Amino acid sequence: MVKSNYLETYFICGTRDVDMDDFLLTLETSLKNGVTCYQFREKGPGSLTSPTYIYKTAQLAQRLCQQYDVPFIVNDDLELALKLNADGIHVGQSDTAIKEVIQAFPNKIIGLSCHSVAEIKSANEHPEISYYGVGPVFSTTSKSDAEPPIYPDGLKECVAQASKPVVAIGGVQVDNVAQLKGTGVAGVSVISAIARAKDKQQVIKQLKSYQ
Numbered sequence: 001m002v003k004s005n006y007l008e009t010y011f012i013c014g015t016r017d018v019d020m021d022d023f024l025l026t027l028e029t030s031l032k033n034g035v036t037c038y039q040f041r042e043k044g045p046g047s048l049t050s051p052t053y054i055y056k057t058a059q060l061a062q063r064l065c066q067q068y069d070v071p072f073i074v075n076d077d078l079e080l081a082l083k084l085n086a087d088g089i090h091v092g093q094s095d096t097a098i099k100e101v102i103q104a105f106p107n108k109i110i111g112l113s114c115h116s117v118a119e120i121k122s123a124n125e126h127p128e129i130s131y132y133g134v135g136p137v138f139s140t141t142s143k144s145d146a147e148p149p150i151y152p153d154g155l156k157e158c159v160a161q162a163s164k165p166v167v168a169i170g171g172v173q174v175d176n177v178a179q180l181k182g183t184g185v186a187g188v189s190v191i192s193a194i195a196r197a198k199d200k201q202q203v204i205k206q207l208k209s210y211q
């Protein structure tokens, strides 16, 4: 049973976002310290390429999430999500078409990236979508093909038009998260803020202060 506040502090991480040997430890420390959702995103320079390794690594991450009762979401890869019977999948505008995802993965968490009010309006046509990931709110170094930032004002406009909960993504850090107050987001999703934090407990606690 997925908790109603599962989007509150949403951690995204692949093996390239941390030292390879630290991946599972990073995830477990984050789960222990209050992340409410996790996305397995294995992409970008230096990420795993072998489907067997990707599957095995994702499976270990999934088991950790199960221990902490936190939803395990797969980024992009519908086949992997199906194979693992993940709790959900997150896709972007240029990934597998949302209609196909909805059909192939019923009764699961489905996240869709949106970058503008127009994309939100078109996403609203699909009531099966669970949440929208909206951004980048600020500039990010974690995604080389990110769109230009929309900043908190752009985020607020998107939230106002969204028929589903919105998580803010892109460049969200401890020192700017307070700017999200009043935007109406249901949560924040981050890679580097948590992956690179020395004191993950403190950072996760501070990230919750957008509420």
Ligand SMILES: Cc1ncc(COP(=O)(O)OP(=O)(O)O)c(N)n1
Pocket (backbone or CB within 6 Å): 010, 012, 039, 041, 043, 075, 076, 090, 091, 092, 093, 094, 095, 111, 112, 113, 132, 133, 134, 143, 167, 169, 189
């Ligand atoms: C929660 C969340 N929001 C947005 C994204 C970005 O998805 P996408 O645009 O498909 O880009 P990639 O992550 O696939 O590079 C996300 N992953 N998660």
Ligand SMILES: Cc1nc(C(=O)O)sc1CCOP(=O)(O)O
Pocket (backbone or CB within 6 Å): 012, 113, 133, 134, 135, 136, 137, 139, 140, 141, 142, 143, 146, 147, 169, 170, 171, 172, 189, 190, 191, 192, 193
């Ligand atoms: C995965 C991702 N998607 C984005 C989008 O705008 O859709 S920005 C992004 C990277 C988020 O990493 P960080 O928290 O380190 O900025």
Ligand SMILES: [Mg+2]
Pocket (backbone or CB within 6 Å): 075, 076, 090, 091, 092, 095
């Ligand atoms: Mg994608």
